Amino acid sequence: MLLGGRGGGAGGGGGGGGGGGGGGGGGGGGDARVVPPSTTLTCVSPLNVIVQPSKKRLILDLRHVNSFLSVPRFRYEGLTRVPDLVQEGDWLFTIDLKSGYHHVDIHPAFWQFLGFSLQGQDYQFLSLPFGLATAPFVFTQLIKQLAKRWRSRGIRLIPYVDDILFISATRAEALHNRSIIIADLAAAGFVVNFKKSQLAPAQSLKFLGLLLDTRTTTFS
Template identity: 60%
Template sequence: MCVSPLNVVEQRDKCRLILDLRKINNYLDIPKFKYEGLNRVAELIRPGDWMFSIDLKSGYHHVEIHPSCWKFLGFHFKGDYYSFISLPFGLATASFVFTQLNKQLAKRWRASDVQVVPYVDDLLFLCNSHSDARSTCAAVVQDLKAAGFVINGKKSHLHPSRQIAFLGLEIDAAQGIFSIGLEPDRIWVGRYCLLRELQIQDVHDSNLSGHFGVDKNLKALQRFYYWPYMVTDVQRYVAACLICQRMKSSHQRPTGLLQPLEPPQRPFVIGLPARSSGNDAALVVVDRLTKMAHFAPCRTTITAEETARLFISTVVCLHGIPAAIISD
């Protein structure tokens, strides 16, 4: 049996259970597919069409899972073990499976000359006349019930109309217009408006906010405001916050022990271009602890006595007599 974390994601009108199946998803072959969306609507719609839409309630949870796969969809709750026996949110192939089921229903309806655009659990139907739309709606509802689905009455528009909302757009078949509907409880913030930064500052820097991260700031902003690239703006603001950089705990690896560098193996650097003084080499002296270096110009023909005098005038006169001298 497999046990995966179970998360609860809050939405506007409900809470959704999300099973964290990332470990299971790593072993799945996820096929590529395309949704039918607004482009398909633009191809099918005709001037004066009557439309109705249907939203399926908890569509995934009406798709049964084969009993042999229940063991992969388990989770713990209050000390007891449970397992999903229907399609859960969090499975990488869930959207593909659900879309394939919808395509079978769409194929059945299209065989009867019904124009339909399925998008996950949203279905849009287009008909020539009002009476045709009413009869089609009744037949579609019966087909969905026979297939085991439940219709969400609050989000569905079962009464045919020439104006309808679908996938966030307002579709007007009478005038052939697609428009974006405004949400009355959210405010549009203009592109060059200073209000954007002020709103981010208000939810991030106020005494009641506590300099939260990107996700919590976004959740607070999106309740009342909208503007393009809001996520990017919040990420930049949080990353540039000096208080967050100073006070937040670091997630980097702990700093390792300092490893002393090896001192130079050769005390003389030779082969340098000769100067007017005749110096063509340099005596290299490195402090073993601090790695501070002294470079004293000399000649390649320098003797041991001259080296000792040069060492005294370069190092000893500045730092005193060393506790130890290491040289090859």
Template identity: 60%
Template sequence: MAILELTETGAAIQIPAAKLRCISPLNVVEQKDKCRMILDLRKVNDAIIVPKFKYEGLNRVADLARQGDWMFSIDLKSGYHHVDIHPSCWTFLGFEFDGRTYAFRSLPFGLATAPFVFTQLIKQLARRWREQGVRVIPYVDDILFLCSTQAHAQATCQRIVIDLKAAGLVLNSKKSKLIPTQHLRFLGVELDTQAGRKDEEREVEREVERGREGERERERERERERKRERERERERERER
């Protein structure tokens, strides 16, 4: 998301540098179809305790999906930016661009607690839908729904869209799959409820394991970076 869009949507605000206690660098991460701007909050994250929590996702498909199900999926636009940050914390979420300083006033990508906070928010909606008998699998800002018939899926989809709008959540119309189907791509895996379950379950299991290995590697890289930072800090201390 460009800086202009951040300010126009209210996700960030221009603010004098003197009012910021922390100015973090910006990074751009390339994804399949776009580039995502991430605030490098390593210094801030070092002071944050992140609660332990579990994601839902592909590991739930094998439990909930039934042969012949009809599916649709919701993708939320700029998911984290739906969550406001308390004004007292803006000062820690500063960044600089083109000679101007800004602060995030919504949940930024790069904050260690962002996945936990947003997942807890979506869980509240998922709990409500499940109480109504809806089979739903939320994974951060991607949400999969499964229904036994096409008609039920169509009616459920209409109701879900209304619920999300009422909650102030904006759908990504380009990525959301609102027309019920029996073949759908979710979190990088092709789901086919007309096919046999064994092949689907094996693919889901493989994808889950790849995801776990990716997370383990990211954690190892974070630990290596923390170690390098400690070494740099010790070196600076020696130079003093």
């Protein structure tokens, strides 16, 4: 039995990647299944359920698992790239990937370390959970491969985990690039969160909480 599914979680959780992971707690959602009787879990992590207005969110405490992991050092791209890439009069759009980490399958050999218990039943994650210390690195490396492909075609972009800003010189170019990008994401198995994405090309929009206005070249 699967609990949740791509982009959804046990109890209805979900949510974007953010920088979630780090060395400590929190996160939830993703693909999980009831542990078969023939399977023994090596680790069952503490679990809390936070009730939010529109959903319930699982918070899985993976500190014990994380203590055994070696986490590579890496840098995110982000708002520091904006002044270098965004020019006056540019057209912008953003894409948010739905429950980004949950697109990444965990090798079956490691399911045993990603267990949790809910209402007396044991489950195990089958996809990359929020709270796993290596999750930000793994997901960022995957997005980097798509970014390389797009940049080789002259597309300007700034990826930050599962949020991506795209920059074009004209509205027509933005529309053309958007169709390429959405097709590439679909081919790679990523699900776009259309509700959170800003797909209509604009010269003023918010990205990672910053208002970008290319008409006045102000970023606030």
